[in-house]
Amino acid sequence: MIVIDIDASRVTVAQRTGTERYSYELIAALDRIAPSDIHFRLYVNGRRDQLPPVSERATIHDIRLPRLWTHLRLGPTSWRARPHVLFVPAHVVPLLHPPTVVTIHDVGYRAFPETHTARRRLELELTTRWSLRAARHVITISHATKRDLINWYGADPNRITVTHLGCSSIFAPPADPRVVAAVTAHYGLDQRPYLLYIGTVQPRKNLSRVIDALALTIAAGYDLDLVIAGKRGWLSEPIERRAGELGIANRVHFTGFVADADLPALLAGALAFVFPSLYEGFGMPVVEAMACGTPVITSTSSSLPEIAGDAALLVDPLDTNAIAAAIMRLSDDQDLRATLRQRGLARAHLFNWETCARQTLAVLLQQSR
Template identity: 55%
Template sequence: MRIGIDISRMATIARTGTEHYTGEVVAAIARRDAVNTYTLYCNQPPARLPSLGANMTVRCIPLPRLWTHVRLSGEVLRHPPDVLFIPAHVLPLGAPLVRRMRTVVTVHDLGYVRYPEAHTAAQRLYLQMSTIWSARAASHLIAVSAATRNDLVRLAGVSPNRITVVHHGVAERFRRALADSSRTRAITGGDEPYFLYVGTVQPRKNLARVIAAFADASRRLTGCGMAPILVIAGKRGWLSEGIARRAAEVGIADRVRFVGYVADDDLPALYHGALAFVFPSLYEGFGMPVLEAMACGAPVLTSNSSSLPEVAGDAALIVDPLDTGAIAEGMVRLVCDAALRQELRQRGYRRAAQFTWDRCAEETLRVLYG
């Protein structure tokens, strides 16, 4: 069988969720399948390419703009594989014209529908046109969680028979996390114990409430013998300016540190060194940082919304993301209750062990085979 995969997301240097997913699932497929023939399509050479088998060929087909719908469409129209796999939402417009080619698209979330205020008008228009059209035009869809599958059925009108849920895995580098105080000190700017958030700085991540909750928790923790800081790691997204101002508004600007995007190699030590990982997001299609933190041994506080309870299971402190007081209470408990931290740490290790990229690749290959 000839399988084509769009790996264009792998050219991104500062990778976030969909870029990591593409790289990890391609690497895991390469480890598991030496039989089928693969063509990996890209606009420019990937920043980091995993070890590939002799049955895999990278085909760079550059075009400055509209690469997916013009250049990739033309490629699969002229030289169609048996199966075209799109790991991140956007099916080429020309793909449905190839009747004998099966198309499989991974849909990561429908956040622009659930939280339109967290996206620009241009983003909403593009995502509506590309994601909904791809969801309806593809032969089959992979949803990264049952929550995303349910959104596709309810919000996009996709038949559940056309959707298979395949969870993400956890990269092996997170399972080997070790304490590295010099590395974490260089990132956080000090030796204080810290709550940690990792992800894009944008309203959907609920960071304004996290900062307000941290201010409340800090006041309640006065005299308890521990004065943690809040470390927010991630690149700035849309409307991030208001989030950055929030710390000053609640009087704790000196206790909140925005450290920017953290390189992949530095993340395990940062997770491992955290007092707790705080991720009460309003909406996630999967929530990969939750599992990464668990795999590194960080106790996790997350929200009861969207996919997050599905991913966290019984291994996290679950709160209502709209209740600032509940988030603050969770932070106080995590500081004051060492036994709770240890229990969540052990549960997190066990939970993260259930999610592997090899399993993700095996289930993805079953979908590709049809």
């Protein structure tokens, strides 16, 4: 029996985004595809009810601690239990640990330091350096992040494996148009065509420039709204004020966190998904938008060209005029929207959680020897 410990603490939150969704989907897929001689021990810090359904091959261990859980509870507990390997799906290897594989999602704080607080930059810098040093092997979710770790930290490329993320089966064009109509009406979006962003509201997502681009588009005579669907992150206040400063507060809708069940309809109802982020380790919302048949505008930076391929309009995220021009081009060109829809649907099929799980499991088994 091969025993794999997993830090499942990221899963146990009420509102999953980014690394939490990755942890949830990957744990579920690992449980589905692993052979019978593998046993998973899932460690959580409360809220075990938020875990995905798992088989008898997995046991759940609730080892609660209010602070410093990773270093004072996860690490010592796993070290004493002596698994073949510990898997940490997000960034931080415990100070005391058995053989460990860690996923480092991105190093955006290096590329755009001004989008993070000084304290957060220091935390991320220290934990990334430690994890690169302490882990037996590192997983990144794009070739772009792997290159950044090599270029900025001198990481050994032979100790890094790339595993692209998957896309949940819930993301697909809704079969019934009435579902789209009901969801858009629920969020008050039945007045005019809308652009959609999904993700945490924080500077790295470049939302201030998206709002500026919307103002340029409206000034050029286009009748559009912008929907920003996501929970607040750090430094979100200036973003939330920007629309009022430009006199278009009635055209920008901050919905807060949107439940997964509503996302496919919200995406399908949008004129375009606008995601010109400054930096992404992968850009999961781009794949989810493509899977729902929504035309995508995204960035020429970081991992986003790698993920979007030829299925999106790529723009310089620092060029507000370019973002506005892409919005206007999609608004005017029905044939282009149809082309991007078909390309996006095809490209989204390249990303699935079973493939991600098989690649991850191969790394874990290799490092368990």
